[in-house]
Amino acid sequence: MVAEVTFFILSALALGSAVMVITRRNPVHSALWLIVTLFSVGGVFLILRAPFLFAVQIILYVGGIMVLIIFVIMLVSVDVSGRQQQFSRQWLVGLTTVLILAAELGYALYRGSKGFLLARSAPAAALENNTQAIGTALYQNYMLPVEIASILLLVAMVGAVLMAKRKME
Amino acid sequence: MLQNVLQFLNDHYLILATIKILIVFAVLLGIVAYLVLMERKVLAFMQARLGPMRVGPWGLLQPIADGLKLLLKEDIVPAGADKFIFLLAPVISIIAAFTVFAVIPFGPPDKGFVISDINIGLLFILAVSSLGIYGIILGGWSSNSHYPLLGALRSSAQLVSYEVAAGLAVIGVLLCANSLSMVEIVKNQQAAGIWNVFRQPVAFIIYLIAAVAETNRNPFDLPEAESELTAGFHTEYSGFRFALYFMAEYTAMVLVSAIAVTLFWGGWLRPFASVHWLNFLDYTPVVVFLGAGVVVILGSIKNPVPGEKLFLFAVAGLCFFLAVVVAIPPVNAWIQGVFWFVAKVMVFLYAFIWYRGTFPRYRYDQLMNVGWRVMIPVGLANIIVTAVVIYWWSKPHAAAAATLLFR
Numbered sequence: 001m002v003a004e005v006t007f008f009i010l011s012a013l014a015l016g017s018a019v020m021v022i023t024r025r026n027p028v029h030s031a032l033w034l035i036v037t038l039f040s041v042g043g044v045f046l047i048l049r050a051p052f053l054f055a056v057q058i059i060l061y062v063g064g065i066m067v068l069i070i071f072v073i074m075l076v077s078v079d080v081s082g083r084q085q086q087f088s089r090q091w092l093v094g095l096t097t098v099l100i101l102a103a104e105l106g107y108a109l110y111r112g113s114k115g116f117l118l119a120r121s122a123p124a125a126a127l128e129n130n131t132q133a134i135g136t137a138l139y140q141n142y143m144l145p146v147e148i149a150s151i152l153l154l155v156a157m158v159g160a161v162l163m164a165k166r167k168m169e
Numbered sequence: 170m171l172q173n174v175l176q177f178l179n180d181h182y183l184i185l186a187t188i189k190i191l192i193v194f195a196v197l198l199g200i201v202a203y204l205v206l207m208e209r210k211v212l213a214f215m216q217a218r219l220g221p222m223r224v225g226p227w228g229l230l231q232p233i234a235d236g237l238k239l240l241l242k243e244d245i246v247p248a249g250a251d252k253f254i255f256l257l258a259p260v261i262s263i264i265a266a267f268t269v270f271a272v273i274p275f276g277p278p279d280k281g282f283v284i285s286d287i288n289i290g291l292l293f294i295l296a297v298s299s300l301g302i303y304g305i306i307l308g309g310w311s312s313n314s315h316y317p318l319l320g321a322l323r324s325s326a327q328l329v330s331y332e333v334a335a336g337l338a339v340i341g342v343l344l345c346a347n348s349l350s351m352v353e354i355v356k357n358q359q360a361a362g363i364w365n366v367f368r369q370p371v372a373f374i375i376y377l378i379a380a381v382a383e384t385n386r387n388p389f390d391l392p393e394a395e396s397e398l399t400a401g402f403h404t405e406y407s408g409f410r411f412a413l414y415f416m417a418e419y420t421a422m423v424l425v426s427a428i429a430v431t432l433f434w435g436g437w438l439r440p441f442a443s444v445h446w447l448n449f450l451d452y453t454p455v456v457v458f459l460g461a462g463v464v465v466i467l468g469s470i471k472n473p474v475p476g477e478k479l480f481l482f483a484v485a486g487l488c489f490f491l492a493v494v495v496a497i498p499p500v501n502a503w504i505q506g507v508f509w510f511v512a513k514v515m516v517f518l519y520a521f522i523w524y525r526g527t528f529p530r531y532r533y534d535q536l537m538n539v540g541w542r543v544m545i546p547v548g549l550a551n552i553i554v555t556a557v558v559i560y561w562w563s564k565p566h567a568a569a570a571a572t573l574l575f576r
């Protein structure tokens with residue numbers, strides 16, 4: 001009961017702050033609301049008894065990526081971007097796409113409404129070795145895919161550095 | 170009666186946790202207040218001065234006077250500031266600093282000195298302490314002023330870089346302990362009979378340097394380098410909001426010291442905990458309180474002001490009373506862990522002040538060079554070496570690796 005109420009509060013918080021992210025004019029405010037969204041999603045992970053994912057969510061997204069985003073935003077003059085007109089000219093196309101997507105999602109939800117269940121939290125015993133289980137899965141059972149993914153990321157990083165360096169010269 | 174109370178607290182663990190949190194919070198506030206006085210005093214002695222002497226004997230009541238002064242000062246918000254964020258930023262800083270103490274084991278868990286022992290303790294610490302950076306960035310940005318913005322930019326770059334180094338250092342400990350729980354890490358050191366500082370000396374040095382950098386203390390206090398940036402990110406803050414930043418900085422100092430003690434210096438364990446003929450060390454708390462009482466008595470005899478004389482006699486009386494109390498065997502056994510923990514933390518706090526008194530400030534490019542070109546590669550090498558050694562020492566793997574290599 002407590003878990004369900006908390007789940008709904010956190011979900012509402014996540015969705016509400018996500019709406020705030022795209023409606024704020026000030027990019028720093030948007031970034032702050034995005035942090036609230038990420039935190040709420042982290043809370044949902046905790047309710048589902050996935051503490052490791054909660055910690056990683058906060059360390060990676062809130063502590064790492066969002067810091068870098070805010071770091072960049074701070075260098076942009078916020079006053080200018082606040083006074084500018086909306087610079088998306090294809091709003092008609094955008095609106096159509098959104099409506100089609102909403103219709104699709106609505107139809108899918110309608111069709112599946114009989115089997116529609118909230119995500120079940122893992123049994124209490126799973127809490128004990130959550131971190132170890134993820135470690136075993138990533139570094140023993142699925143070692144090759146993980147290594148491939150990490151090499152891809154490394155290549156992307158090296159590429160970004162190379163491009164930035166060439167521009168400076 | 171006492172049985173009933175204990176049973177009730179056992180059933181309602183939230184109440185017990187709340188009580189513990191309040192106690193830890195109050196004690197921390199006291200420590201932080203007196204840490205400021207200690208810093209001023211120690212720095213003064215290093216520079217052949219006396220330090221604060223006016224408020225109370227030896228300036229002992231100075232923290233109270235400072236607190237009152239900051240509370241009563243006018244709270245100024247700059248005209249061009251983003252008001253909501255300006256008000257929010259110091260609160261983020263201080264919440265991030267205090268929250269982490271929830272998973273620090275101050276003493277053995279069976280004696281009730283742990284608020285919560287969670288499976289992901291170490292990750293929780295990394296996660297929450299990385300939020301402190303928002304207090305600095307947002308405070309600097311929302312002030313809408315040049316010096317704070319520059320200070321905030323510097324500080325976010327510095328904190329992000331050194332967080333990586335600290336994280337890498339922590340992984341070495343994690344490999345040794347086989348657990349992310351802070352309690353398990355200390356218990357592992359007890360079982361191994363050796364503190365992690367001797368098993369992971371490289372990791373300890375990296376963590377120590379990164380900890381100083383992450384708390385923005387000398388020699389890495391570039392975010393608030395006063396000769397270049399006035400006061401860095403908190404230039405525009407005044408009154409109690411400034412006090413919040415100040416408290417957050419000193420709480421973070423206590424925090425990184427507590428983490429260093431738990432990870433590397435055996436947490437609540439007594440030095441030579443498994444050497445039984447050194448068990449007389451259990452009575453060190455008694456000696457410490459007796460010594461403090463004697464020092465205060467000697468000082469009060471020389472003090473000419475009657476009021477202060479009385480105050481010092483009262484303090485000395487308290488010291489002697491505490492000495493008698495901790496000499497009672499059950500009490501002695503109960504406070505054993507927390508005494509050693511606090512004593513070790515104090516060593517680190519003294520070292521922080523010592524650095525400030527002795528090291529010149531780094532230049533910004535030097536700071537980044539040390540962080541990225543020295544500490545991170547050394548940290549990575551430490552992880553690889555540790556992992557290989559541990560893999561080699563665990564018997565079944567060693568056999569498998571040997572057949573793989575030499576078949």
